[in-house]
Amino acid sequence: MIRFIDATKIYPNGAVGLKNVTVNIEKGEFVFIIGASGSGKSTFLKLIMHEETPDEGEVYVNGYSVHNMPKSEIPYLRRSLGIVFQDFRLLPNKTAYENVAFAMQIVEAQPREIRRQVPLALGLVGLGKKAKAYPNQLSGGEQQRVALARALVNNPAVLIADEPTGNLDPKTSLEIMELLDEINQRGTTVIVATHEKSIVDAMKKRVITLDRGELVSDVKKGLYTNEN
């Protein structure tokens, strides 16, 4: 599903993003990418969503080869992923419903299909009643739920979340993680970059630890601190 083969990314200012990382993530897995700030978590995700390309090595995502992908194919790669960010990244002048519908409109889904799927996705994240609210009328947790619904609505094979709970209180964070787990149970591969110990420890999922761009451990059912 996702394969990093000796992938290295050095930024123009010399900062090491990733260094010789080789990782294989299979379909249906739930993986935490952990590490301190600057450890390479974000670079790892950016390579998956083609925000960056590797300087050396190869990255394969859902059958797409990221390192020599034509520009016109990037949208298709991204449509096969559901992406959730720490800062939610909702379109400010669209309602919750419209934000989720937008993801379906770009894949030119039938209007009938959109009318059916969007309420389902919003229902799944528990926001069925706030469909008409604009992002600024929603709490942080609610906005992240909308972002989740948007990421899910096209049934992506992989869901990527970059610090999805970074802006949320512990209780809401846990709710969001439970949602991600539920989504994973339905067969979607979930990759979460985080540095929140409590969450990682509570979930007991595969944990990939990065440090200064290098992969230092990769443990099934790991903990944040178990010096794998």
Place this chain on the structure above:
Amino acid sequence: MKIRTLRLLAREGAANVYKNKLMSFASLVTITTTLFVLGLVLMFIVNVITNLEARKQDLQVKFYLKVDASALEQEEVAMFIEKSKENGVVAEYEYESREQAYENAKKDLQDESLMEGLTAENFAEGYFVTLADQNDSDEFIAKLKQFSGVDPDWITYPKQELEKITGIVRVFNYVAVFVLAVLMMISVLLISNTIRLTVFARRKEIEIMKYVGASDWFIRFPFIIEGMIIGFLGALLSYFLTYEAYDWIKNGLTSLFSSLMMSDLQLMEFGRFSVRILLVNVLFGMSIGVLGSFMSVRKHLNV
């Protein structure tokens, strides 16, 4: 892209004009103002050129027959002039008989004693001819000279004045093209800068769309529609502004000209140019809107 999607994106673009009121307003004001200035300058240029051309049109070929021209010779010339009018070389002409020439001379001199001993028979018949195209003057005069009844020393044509006016018109045309080009460039810069600002304010939005997997055209199209609508509205607004301002200026100048005894200076009616000005405005406004959006969005699409 499916027609359904295009319709959706067009609606989106139209809705965005309203949703981003402040930025739309800023773009609208810029487009309206620049098109308004452009329209007024255009009208000024048209008026100057038309007045100069009218001057040119007033130039006449004046010629007299020999005093002793025979009836046949007189007839020949009269027929030639009439025929020239029929085939469009001559726009109009005035004929002055011997008697009229005598009377006019009397009136001009205002002194009976100077006219003593002179009768109408001492005066020659004259023609004052306005040509349809002043460029035909040389050929026309050459033909006149072939008539034995025409006095070759009494053919006058203010050629120098024609050349002067033609020269001025030519220079003015160059200046007009230059001024218009500069003004258009300034307009393009001003308008595309405003659009760039509005797009910059929404760069996050574009970025989000890219992350969700929208293609470049999917993102670009609503912006283009938005630019088109604002350009169109700006064109209409500036058209009405130009119309009102021109009317006001025209009325003011017309009364000024008549009080300065310069009533031969004519200002064109706006109606004669209204369709052209409207077309120029709409075409220019809309293409600037579209181009500005297209170029400004492009910068933010590389995510």
